[in-house]
Structures are given as structure tokens and as C-alpha cells.
Amino acid sequence: MLTDPNFIRRLDSLYLLARKVLSGSLQADRKSMKKGTGITFADYAEYYMGADYRSIDWRVFAKFENLVIKLFEVEEDATIYILLDQSQSMTGKFDYAKQLAAGLGYIALNCLDRLAVYGISENLTPLLTPCRGRGSVMPFLKGLQDAQTGGSDSQFNTCSRLFQARHQRRSVVIVISDFLFPTGFDDGLSYLQWHKHDVYCLQVQNEADTRCELKGDIELECVETSQRRRVTITPREAKLYEQAVANWNQQLARSCAKRGIGLASTTPEISFDRVIQDILRRGGLVA
Amino acid sequence: MTFANPIFLWSLLSLIPLAAIYLLKVRPNRKPTTAYFLWQDIFQERRSNSLFQKLRDLFSLLLMMVAFLAVAFALAKPVWQADDQKDLVLVIDNTASMNAIDSLSTRLDLAKKAASEIVESLGGTQRCSIATVSDRVRYISNLTDNPRDLLEAIAKIQPTEIPFRDGALNEFALSETKDTAPSNDETRVQTAAKTTWRTILISDGLVADIPDSLELLQVGGSAGGNVGIVASDIQRLPGKDRASALIQLASSFDAPVEVEIELSVGEPDNVVKIIPTTVQPGINKALVFELENAPQGRWLVKLVTATDALKSDNRAFLVLHPVKPIPIRVAAEERFFYENSVLAFSGAGGLLQLVTTGGQMLVGQGELGIQLGESAPDDFLAFRPAGQSPWWSEVGDEIEVKLPRATDEDHPVIRHIDVTSIPFVGARRVTLSPAAEILVRAEDDTPLIWRMSQAGKSAVVVNLDPLDSNFYFSAWFPVLVYSSATHLAGRTDELKSTWRTGEVATLPGKDNSTSTLTLPGGETTTLENTRNTTMRQTGHYEIQNDAGQWQAACSLLSPRETLIDNQKVQANLKPIRRGWSPVAWLTIAAILFVTCESVLFQRRKVG
Numbered sequence: 001m002l003t004d005p006n007f008i009r010r011l012d013s014l015y016l017l018a019r020k021v022l023s024g025s026l027q028a029d030r031k032s033m034k035k036g037t038g039i040t041f042a043d044y045a046e047y048y049m050g051a052d053y054r055s056i057d058w059r060v061f062a063k064f065e066n067l068v069i070k071l072f073e074v075e076e077d078a079t080i081y082i083l084l085d086q087s088q089s090m091t092g093k094f095d096y097a098k099q100l101a102a103g104l105g106y107i108a109l110n111c112l113d114r115l116a117v118y119g120i121s122e123n124l125t126p127l128l129t130p131c132r133g134r135g136s137v138m139p140f141l142k143g144l145q146d147a148q149t150g151g152s153d154s155q156f157n158t159c160s161r162l163f164q165a166r167h168q169r170r171s172v173v174i175v176i177s178d179f180l181f182p183t184g185f186d187d188g189l190s191y192l193q194w195h196k197h198d199v200y201c202l203q204v205q206n207e208a209d210t211r212c213e214l215k216g217d218i219e220l221e222c223v224e225t226s227q228r229r230r231v232t233i234t235p236r237e238a239k240l241y242e243q244a245v246a247n248w249n250q251q252l253a254r255s256c257a258k259r260g261i262g263l264a265s266t267t268p269e270i271s272f273d274r275v276i277q278d279i280l281r282r283g284g285l286v287a
Numbered sequence: 288m289t290f291a292n293p294i295f296l297w298s299l300l301s302l303i304p305l306a307a308i309y310l311l312k313v314r315p316n317r318k319p320t321t322a323y324f325l326w327q328d329i330f331q332e333r334r335s336n337s338l339f340q341k342l343r344d345l346f347s348l349l350l351m352m353v354a355f356l357a358v359a360f361a362l363a364k365p366v367w368q369a370d371d372q373k374d375l376v377l378v379i380d381n382t383a384s385m386n387a388i389d390s391l392s393t394r395l396d397l398a399k400k401a402a403s404e405i406v407e408s409l410g411g412t413q414r415c416s417i418a419t420v421s422d423r424v425r426y427i428s429n430l431t432d433n434p435r436d437l438l439e440a441i442a443k444i445q446p447t448e449i450p451f452r453d454g455a456l457n458e459f460a461l462s463e464t465k466d467t468a469p470s471n472d473e474t475r476v477q478t479a480a481k482t483t484w485r486t487i488l489i490s491d492g493l494v495a496d497i498p499d500s501l502e503l504l505q506v507g508g509s510a511g512g513n514v515g516i517v518a519s520d521i522q523r524l525p526g527k528d529r530a531s532a533l534i535q536l537a538s539s540f541d542a543p544v545e546v547e548i549e550l551s552v553g554e555p556d557n558v559v560k561i562i563p564t565t566v567q568p569g570i571n572k573a574l575v576f577e578l579e580n581a582p583q584g585r586w587l588v589k590l591v592t593a594t595d596a597l598k599s600d601n602r603a604f605l606v607l608h609p610v611k612p613i614p615i616r617v618a619a620e621e622r623f624f625y626e627n628s629v630l631a632f633s634g635a636g637g638l639l640q641l642v643t644t645g646g647q648m649l650v651g652q653g654e655l656g657i658q659l660g661e662s663a664p665d666d667f668l669a670f671r672p673a674g675q676s677p678w679w680s681e682v683g684d685e686i687e688v689k690l691p692r693a694t695d696e697d698h699p700v701i702r703h704i705d706v707t708s709i710p711f712v713g714a715r716r717v718t719l720s721p722a723a724e725i726l727v728r729a730e731d732d733t734p735l736i737w738r739m740s741q742a743g744k745s746a747v748v749v750n751l752d753p754l755d756s757n758f759y760f761s762a763w764f765p766v767l768v769y770s771s772a773t774h775l776a777g778r779t780d781e782l783k784s785t786w787r788t789g790e791v792a793t794l795p796g797k798d799n800s801t802s803t804l805t806l807p808g809g810e811t812t813t814l815e816n817t818r819n820t821t822m823r824q825t826g827h828y829e830i831q832n833d834a835g836q837w838q839a840a841c842s843l844l845s846p847r848e849t850l851i852d853n854q855k856v857q858a859n860l861k862p863i864r865r866g867w868s869p870v871a872w873l874t875i876a877a878i879l880f881v882t883c884e885s886v887l888f889q890r891r892k893v894g
Binding site for chain 1: 317330
């Protein structure tokens with residue numbers, strides 16, 4: 001139960017840890033990624049054609065005869081979007097995914113960030129409309145608690161486009177999924193990153209995903225599309241499957257590393273708060 | 288093909304539920320997967336097996352159905368229609384020639400293998416009996432359809448060193464004669480019974496007088512040639528330590544063979560003579576030679592040859608017996624005749640020896656003046672019975688004997704004598720105890736010659752007056768003395784230098800004596816109340832009995848066994864099944880099919 005007092009106390013602990021680790025707000029952690037106009041000095045940069053003359057530091061020019069411009073921190077509303085995979089493939093690990101989403105969302109709301117949660121399967125389903133402040137915690141948790149797995153085929157790429165169509169402002173996008181999308185994840189992640197979102201992937205897979213305990217004659221059925229196929233699984237096929245899953249996850253890790261996307265992989269056997277603590281200790285939701 | 292238990296064919300109906308079970312069973316369990324697209328990639332590579340995958344369940348069902356069919360037919364006990372289903376008697380030849388090495392195994396092994404194949408082909412549907420033949424037919428198993436009992440009986444058959452005895456298979460010929468000549472209802476019944484069994488002799492064919500009713504299954508034939516000793520003897524010559532030896536060889540080789548004959552005395556390595564010789568094909572002329580300083584005791588003739596198929600005929604065991612005369616004391620008024628009759632047989636190698644005191648035997652007239660006791664001689668030969676004696680109870684009036692009659696003409700005491708030509712003058716009526724063995728009677732049944740034993744003593748009594756009848760001058764007088772003496776001493780039969788295997792040896796000693804026989808292998812056996820024993824093992828024997836300590840020897844010495852070439856033997860075996868029965872083949876097929884199905888099942892269950 002996400003609204004259980006005990007669970008909320010665990011979320012509070014996470015929030016306190018987040019404040020201590022991040023020395024302020026999550027927004028401060030994100031500022032290093034973006035430079036622009038503002039009042040708080042951030043850094044110098046070489047002058048380039050088209051730069052604002054007003055930002056040239058004439059003192060530096062007088063001293064070194066080099067044109068440099070001053071950079072200031074951006075000051076904008078930070079919005080965190082959690083894209084929670086609610087396809088049928090998440091059955092068995094969906095509660096764990098919801099706990100992770102609850103932990104991250106709770107910290108965001110307590111840091112006064114805007115938070116929105118969407119479910120991804122064959123379509124993008126809003127689970128929590130954008131909201132802000134501590135008062136939104138309970139609606140957020142209840143919304144998560146009521147979320148169910150469903151849909152016939154998860155389409156991450158389609159959902160990414162739908163998400164971008166709804167929210168064109170740059171934001172932090174946290175994708176919680178097993179990333180076992182039949183159509184792949186590359187296009188979706190590229191699309192989100194192309195539109196300047198800070199994307200963070202939280203991969204949740206259980207042993208049923210990574211190991212093959214099936215043997216002999218069986219009829220395989222896709223949990224999402226209900227496609228079936230009669231096969232004979234020998235140790236060779238089981239090994240091939242495990243290798244294929246490992247390759248798939250390796251491909252996800254390479255894709256994230258190439259794009260500077262943060263990635264954390266976990267299993268339901270590890271408690272959600274420990275996962276979030278690790279994420280925070282590593283410097284937040286950055287690559 | 289017919290079925291012994293056709294009722295079991297109803298078990299074929301089990302195929303229907305089997306098929307039903309299979310059709311239900313082959314539906315695989317449904318398993319959900321979250322990464323179906325990954326599985327699709329994996330199985331796309333293995334599409335080449337898809338046809339087999341689709342038909343595999345059908346294969347499995349077919350295999351199980353075939354296995355069920357095989358089991359059902361096996362339970363129905365199918366038998367080949369060509370077989371007449373007669374009871375079988377397998378007679379396995381285990382004579383000495385069957386020990387010949389033929390195709391790296393002995394002929395006996397080949398025969399046992401052939402017999403096993405026949406038994407296996409019966410499959411428990413036909414009765415069979417196992418017998419061996421060498422000097423006679425011995426049944427190893429009863430008539431049974433239990434293959435295991437029959438195979439165990441075959442396995443028990445051991446090789447022997449006994450040659451085939453002519454007429455050993457006559458019992459089959461006799462039954463044939465009786466059965467094929469029905470003259471009344473009883474014999475017709477026997478004929479009908481006879482047609483229900485079939486006798487097969489499994490042999491190398493080196494046997495004689497095979498009855499027509501026996502079918503010969505010939506084994507062997509590829510053995511190499513063989514050289515062996517077929518006759519051997521050693522006898523003492525007059526003079527001290529001189530002996531004469533005889534050795535006869537035979538060869539089944541097509542060409543002459545160079546061999547060496549080694550003669551050793553005492554221990555086998557104490558070789559005293561080596562004779563190189565050439566053995567011609569067939570039976571060779573005997574080699575006869577004299578030996579100087581030939582000690583008495585054990586002798587061994589050993590044939591040394593390069594290649595040989597049969598080993599047991601390469602040695603002949605001989606004994607040069609010591610001279611052991613029977614000491615005889617005479618107690619009669621007319622000593623001259625008695626003493627000369629003994630002296631006539633006391634020359635070189637003679638069996639009688641005249642002594643003046645003691646002696647094993649006492650010869651005389653009348654009562655002989657001696658009562659039975661430990662100090663008395665063992666045997667007596669008494670003429671003209673008179674007075675009181677343990678050997679007769681009452682002597683009456685003299686009788687006139689016109690036509691004496693022998694009750695047992697072959698008795699050792701009288702077999703060399705024409706009793707009708709003996710004038711039984713002075714014969715008297717006598718009364719004998721029932722234990723007396725009357726050898727010659729008068730026409731009124733008065734005993735004329737009798738033999739009697741009591742208290743460990745024996746006697747031959749001749750009811751005539753040798754003086755009145757002039758029997759002293761008869762040629763039969765010394766013969767009667769000699770025959771009686773050798774018979775009473777148990778020395779009637781000549782002690783051979785060697786007996787052939789399978790031959791019945793008559794040992795020295797009295798008929799009712801107990802002999803201890805030490806066999807060549809060292810085992811001892813006791814012969815109670817008999818002097819006859821069949822010699823089965825080649826080698827030297829030790830004999831201990833009341834007649835003293837003796838040695839004997841036994842050797843193969845059989846031309847038929849030595850000349851092992853059986854190429855010209857005509858086998859007359861009618862077609863017979865050999866090898867595994869249809870039941871066995873069906874059982875194996877069922878196991879094979881079930882195994883194949885298990886493999887498929889295993890793949891279905893655990894991949």
C-alpha cells in the first residue's frame with residue numbers, strides 16, 4: 001500500500017537523505033547542465049558571434065584583451081515526469097516499479113518541483129496530472145496505487161512522441177520499465193533526448209525476465225499480445241534466451257551511455273529505498 | 288506363423304486407449320513470457336527442424352503403438368510355421384576330440400554355442416532336453432520348456448577325455464526300431480509318441496553308428512591337423528630291469544610331420560629317452576623298442592610337436608608293474624604234483640610262487656588240518672573233501688558222476704577248463720552252507736566244485752580224488768590250481784600298463800574288498816565291494832586295498848579321437864531354427880521402440 005503510513009515514513013527518510021546529499025534542492029543539482037541568463041553568476045565563456053554584448057566582461061577585456069562573456073544560472077520551473085511502464089510485461093514487478101516511482105515523486109514534490117506521472121503501454125496514460133507541493137503527495141500516491149498493468153502491446157517509441165507532443169518544455173524524464181519493448185527503446189530515448197529532456201532510465205527486471213527455467217515442450221504465450229508458439233526448449237535454447245536478454249540489456253546500457261542518459265538496473269529483490277539512496281549518492285538523476 | 292497363446296492378441300485393443308491418451312498428452316503446457324520477441328528470434332534460426340517438430344508427436348505415438356504391437360505379439364508367443372513343434376533332445380558330444388581347438392575355441396564350445404542358439408530359438412514354446420554322449424548318454428536336464436534351465440544345463444557340460452564308445456547312441460536306435468515297426472496297438476501308440484520328439488546330435492561327427500533317427504549338427508571342421516599317440520604299452524622282459532615299450536602314432540595332417548617322442552620315468556622331467564621320428568598321415572606302424580635298466584613304476588610318453596589341435600592325445604601314461612607273485616604252500620601227501628603245478632607258473636613274471644611256510648594260499652587235500660583264524664592263510668584250494676571243515680558241513684557216500692555240469696562256464700575258476708572231461712572219481716555227497724557258490728554239479732546236483740567265503744577267507748573245493756581219478760596227469764590240473772589261486776587272490780585280470788579313458792578297469796583284490804583310489808588330480812575315492820572302476824581321467828592312479836598297493840595309468844589312446852579331420856562327415860540336420868526366438872526379437876523391438884519414444888518424451892519434457 002503506497003498510502004500506508006509506514007511506507008510514507010520510509011519516503012520521508014528518503015527525502016531527508018535527498019536534502020542532505022543534494023545540499024538544497026534537486027533544482028540546484030540540475031543547474032550545472034544548463035547555462036543562460038539570470039542573476040546568479042555561473043561561469044565564463046569565450047565570446048562567439050551572436051553573443052549578447054551585454055554579457056561581455058569588459059574588465060577581463062581590459063586586463064587580458066580577450067573577449068569573454070559571463071554565464072548565469074537559468075532560473076526556471078523544474079518539472080519531473082515519471083513514465084511508468086504499465087504494460088503486461090511488468091506484471092510481477094509492477095508494485096516494485098510503483099514503489100520506485102513513489103519514492104522519486106515524493107522527493108520531487110517535497111522539493112517543490114512540478115511532478116507528472118504517465119503510464120506507458122500501447123498508449124500514454126496520465127496517472128497524475130502535473131502538480132506541485134506537499135499537498136499533492138497523497139493524490140500522487142493514490143493515483144499510483146490505483147494504477148494497473150494493461151494494454152496489448154507496449155510501444156515506448158509511440159509513447160515518447162505522445163509525451164513530447166504534450167510537454168514540449170525541457171524537463172526531467174524518469175522512465176521506469178523493464179525495457180523489454182518489442183519495437184525497441186532506441187528511437188524513444190533518442191526522441192526524448194533530442195528534445196532536450198534530462199532522461200533517466202530505471203530498469204526493473206526480475207529473474208523470470210533474465211533466466212529461463214522452461215524446459216521441454218511448451219506453448220509460449222506473449223503476456224502482452226497473447227501470441228502463442230509451440231516450441232521445445234532444450235538447454236541450448238534456454239542458454240540462447242539468457243544470452244539474448246543479456247545482449248538486450250547490454251544494448252540498453254550502451255545506448256544510454258552513448259546519449260549521456262543515466263541508467264540504473266535493479267530487481268524486486270533489492271528494496272526500492274536502497275535503490276533510490278544509491279541513485280542519490282551517485283549524484284542524482286544524472287548520467 | 289502361428290501363435291502359442293493367441294488369446295493375448297486381444298491386448299491389441301489397448302492401442303485404442305493408448306492413442307487417446309497420447310492425443311491428450313501431447314498438448315503442451317502454456318507458459319507466459321515477457322520477452323516473446325526474443326524467443327521468436329531464437330526459434331527463427333531453428334526453423335529447419337520445424338517439420339520434425341510438427342511430426343514428432345505423431346512419431347512418438349507411432350513408436351508406442353509399434354512397441355505395444357510387439358509386446359502383444361510377444362505375449363501371444365509366435366512360432367514359425369515351418370517348425371513342427373516336436374520336443375527336442377539335444378545330445379552334445381563331449382568326447383575327447385571335442386577338445387580340439389577349432390576357430391580359436393574348442394569344438395565343445397562350438398557345440399554348446401549351437402545348442403544355446405537352438406534353445407534360445409525355442410523361446411519357451413517348445414520342450415527340450417539336454418544330454419551328453421561320450422562312453423554313454425547322460426541326461427543333463429529333464430524335458431522342459433524353460434530356456435534358463437536348459438541354458439544352465441548346457442553351461443554345466445564339461446569336456447571329457449573319454450573317446451566315443453561304439454554303440455553309445457544305441458538307445459536312440461532301439462527306440463526307433465521299436466517305434467517304426469508297429470505290430471500291435473501298443474507299438475502304434477509308441478510310434479505316435481515317437482513322432483513328437485526329435486533328437487539332434489551336436490558333434491564333430493567323429494562318432495560311429497549314428498542311428499538314422501538322429502540328426503547330426505556338425506560343428507568344427509576348420510581345425511588344423513593333429514598328431515597323437517593311439518597305442519602305447521610297456522612290459523617287463525625276462526631278465527633284470529629290461530622292458531619293452533610300444534608306441535603307435537597317428538596323424539591327421541596331409542603331409543608327414545616331424546615329431547619327437549620323450550620317455551620319462553618317475554617325474555615328468557626325468558627324460559630317459561628321446562626318439563625323433565616322422566609321422567605319416569593316418570595310423571602309423573607301431574614303434575617297438577627295448578629299454579635297459581627300466582625301473583618299475585610310472586612312465587610317461589610325451590609327444591613333442593610344433594602344431595597340434597588336440598593336446599590330450601600327446602601323452603600316454605604307463606606303469607611298469609612290479610612282479611608280485613602269490614605265495615602258495617602245499618599241504619598234501621602227494622606234494623610232487625601240487626608243487627609242480629605251482630612251479631609251472633612261477634617262472635619269469637609268473638604269478639605263483641611256491642613257499643614252504645606261511646603263504647597266502649594253502650593247497651592240499653581233505654580237511655587241510657587248519658581252522659579259520661588270523662594265523663590261517665587267506666585262501667584255500669582243497670581236493671577230496673573229508674572230515675569236518677568250515678568249507679563243507681557233512682561228507683557222505685561216494686557217488687558216480689557221469690555228466691558234470693558247469694553252472695557258470697565263465698567263472699574265472701573254470702572258464703579255461705572243460706569240466707565235462709574231468710573224471711570226478713571219488714566224489715562224495717556233501718552238504719554245503721547256502722553261502723557256497725557251486726560252480727560244477729553232478730547230474731544229481733551234488734556239488735563237484737564250489738567256491739565259498741567266510742570270515743575273510745576264501746576257498747575253492749574240488750570234490751574228487753585226484754589220485755584215483757588220475758587228475759594229476761590231466762592238463763586241467765595245473766590250470767585249475769592256477770585259476771583258483773589267481774581268482775582267490777583277486778589277480779585274475781591282468782594289470783595293464785595303461786587303460787584307455789572310458790575303459791572299465793578291474794583292480795587287483797577280492798570282490799568284496801574296499802579300495803582307495805587316488806586320482807591323477809590328487810583326489811581320493813573309495814570303491815566299496817567292487818574291483819571295477821571306469822577310468823575317466825588321463826594320468827597315474829594309486830590304488831590301496833587288501834591285495835596291496837598298486838599303481839595304474841590311464842591314457843586317451845584312441846585313433847578315432849586323434850584323427851580329428853571331419854571334413855568327410857555328412858551332416859543330416861533338417862532345417863531348424865537357431866538364435867533368438869520371435870518372442871525375444873519382439874521383446875527387443877519393443878524395448879527399442881520404447882527407448883526411442885522415451886528419448887522423444889525426454890526431449891518433450893526436459894528438452
